[in-house]
Amino acid sequence: MLGMILERIGMALGTMVFISVVCFSGLELMPGDACTIHLGRGASDSALANCRDRIGLDRPATTRFAEWSVNLVRGDLGVSAQRGKPITQIVKWRLRNTLILATVAALIGIPLALFLGVVSGLSRDGPADVSISSIAIFGMTVPEFISGTLMILIFSVTLNWATGIVLASYRAPALELLRASILPAATLTFILAAHILRMVRASIIEILQSEFVLMARLKGVPRRQIIWRHVVPNALLPAISVIGLTIAWLLGGVVIVESVFNYPGLGRLAVDAVADQDLPLVQAIALLFGAIYILVNLCSDLLAMALNPRLRSLRG
Amino acid sequence: MSALTKTAAILREVLRQPSGLVGAVIFGGHVVVALLAPLIIPYDPAAQNVNAMMQAPSIVHWFGTDKLGRDVFSRTIMGGREAMLISTLSTVVAMVWGSALGISLAQIGGRTDALIMRCVDGLMSIPWILMVMLFVAVLGTGTASLIPILGFSYGLSVIYLARAAALDFVARDFILAAQARGQSRWTIVGRELFPNVRDSLAVQGAMQWSWIFLAVSSLSYLGMGVAPPTPDWGQMISDSRGIMQLAPWALIWPMVALSSLVIGMNLFVDAWAKTIGVDRAQRVPEA
Numbered sequence: 001m002l003g004m005i006l007e008r009i010g011m012a013l014g015t016m017v018f019i020s021v022v023c024f025s026g027l028e029l030m031p032g033d034a035c036t037i038h039l040g041r042g043a044s045d046s047a048l049a050n051c052r053d054r055i056g057l058d059r060p061a062t063t064r065f066a067e068w069s070v071n072l073v074r075g076d077l078g079v080s081a082q083r084g085k086p087i088t089q090i091v092k093w094r095l096r097n098t099l100i101l102a103t104v105a106a107l108i109g110i111p112l113a114l115f116l117g118v119v120s121g122l123s124r125d126g127p128a129d130v131s132i133s134s135i136a137i138f139g140m141t142v143p144e145f146i147s148g149t150l151m152i153l154i155f156s157v158t159l160n161w162a163t164g165i166v167l168a169s170y171r172a173p174a175l176e177l178l179r180a181s182i183l184p185a186a187t188l189t190f191i192l193a194a195h196i197l198r199m200v201r202a203s204i205i206e207i208l209q210s211e212f213v214l215m216a217r218l219k220g221v222p223r224r225q226i227i228w229r230h231v232v233p234n235a236l237l238p239a240i241s242v243i244g245l246t247i248a249w250l251l252g253g254v255v256i257v258e259s260v261f262n263y264p265g266l267g268r269l270a271v272d273a274v275a276d277q278d279l280p281l282v283q284a285i286a287l288l289f290g291a292i293y294i295l296v297n298l299c300s301d302l303l304a305m306a307l308n309p310r311l312r313s314l315r316g
Numbered sequence: 317m318s319a320l321t322k323t324a325a326i327l328r329e330v331l332r333q334p335s336g337l338v339g340a341v342i343f344g345g346h347v348v349v350a351l352l353a354p355l356i357i358p359y360d361p362a363a364q365n366v367n368a369m370m371q372a373p374s375i376v377h378w379f380g381t382d383k384l385g386r387d388v389f390s391r392t393i394m395g396g397r398e399a400m401l402i403s404t405l406s407t408v409v410a411m412v413w414g415s416a417l418g419i420s421l422a423q424i425g426g427r428t429d430a431l432i433m434r435c436v437d438g439l440m441s442i443p444w445i446l447m448v449m450l451f452v453a454v455l456g457t458g459t460a461s462l463i464p465i466l467g468f469s470y471g472l473s474v475i476y477l478a479r480a481a482a483l484d485f486v487a488r489d490f491i492l493a494a495q496a497r498g499q500s501r502w503t504i505v506g507r508e509l510f511p512n513v514r515d516s517l518a519v520q521g522a523m524q525w526s527w528i529f530l531a532v533s534s535l536s537y538l539g540m541g542v543a544p545p546t547p548d549w550g551q552m553i554s555d556s557r558g559i560m561q562l563a564p565w566a567l568i569w570p571m572v573a574l575s576s577l578v579i580g581m582n583l584f585v586d587a588w589a590k591t592i593g594v595d596r597a598q599r600v601p602e603a
Contacts, residue, residue: 015434015437015438015441018434018435018438019439023442137582138579141578141579142574143530143574143578145534145537145553145554146553146571146575149553149557149567150571152560153560153567157560164560251443252443252445252446255443255449256534256538259538260557270446270449271539271540274449274452274453274538274540275539277453279454282446282453283450285446286442286447286450290441290442290443290446293443297441
């Protein structure tokens, strides 16, 4: 058991090392470097040399990689090419803001999805299921920026319930951001819940058809007891790893939702950094998102292992 | 039965399902409109008209005009073309390298397979949009760089799917027989494995297409995809965000067009996957 946990953690660390190597060498292999892109094609040789000297690009790649990764472990993400500030400083607040947004969405979205998924699965093809499923399929199919824009159109422009565009600064206190994040969080919640509830629904339906449920029914166990003692617990177990994957997958959606609502988070920073061609910053954000993905997946795997004894002995 | 009549039979089966038919009609309609677009449009989609900014839909401008006085109808009709072209070519790139590598890995197996799959796992842990943005930051945007970028990024998930589909067959008797006959590994991959996974790969290709289409639209929305003056739905939605209250039509029509295309595609793909029995994620087992 302990061995498997350690192995899983080791795997996560290995992946982390791998993606940092990829992020670093990926940029090395590309034509041009941070300085040529930052200064443009017409830059003079002396300006280029100056810039390379400033961010240390004139040394061999291996030296730079060693230094970069040591700094990374110490929490130093390097210096932004465009903003002239340490990336850690730039990223710190935005990471907090993105985590606020994602946490709110997950805290509301997951219980909601579990509940609606169970309701939908139990009333398969009934009116409740059809309406829940249609909305969920819409949420899963349509891109995030359309769901977000629709949210603004409905709740801000038409109903005037909440402000559509976030005006809070990136250093605003957490509470202010929490208030500002109603619509972006609602959009993320909607998409997250749509994905998870479809999974829960499928798994409820599968279990309802299993032999042990038939057996319980034949024994005359009351329906309520069958559902709460046999069906729901067994259906929710596989949902845990799906939730992990969905949250991780949702990170991509965060980038778009933040841009739609002008939310001062990591995703919008990434978009700005691409527009400014600030390579080191884009690289650092990609790495951070990768790290969050790996961490979320690790947690959900460990949680699934803790709750489901079958996973502890099965390998693979 | 030849491959062609088999495909025709599958298609008939798909169209027999209501969702497959509806999806095919919507998607087909979009393709026809996109192909005939230059013949349909009443105005140059890029032409600005300061005398007709943000006009409501009328006989002159069926879908109204946007903040620069451009005709929303013409832009909506033209707006899917570039993204569809990029998605189609990127899907081809992704499917070719992804399935070639995936099927080969299933056949090779052992350490090489395990090592490469670990690397693919690692690459997949960077969310697609950031991976694409990392490339866009370096290579720049535009059709020529988006196709290899998206083809590469989306090919990663094709590797998984192709490998999983091929693994179903590698241990079967006819593959062992081919090995016993002394056929080379590559002949087996091309002649024995590929024909067996072709149908499920075709469905995956259609799914990839709709995902890549969403990716292109999202990138255009963020200003990294289809660049003006070429009209694009994602770009139109992003452009008209600020005038949502004044001219909602400039926003709604591209949203309707984009949503109907992806929903139609998904309905069709779902029906297709069901017909050939490919297990699409989140599919409910048949009663």
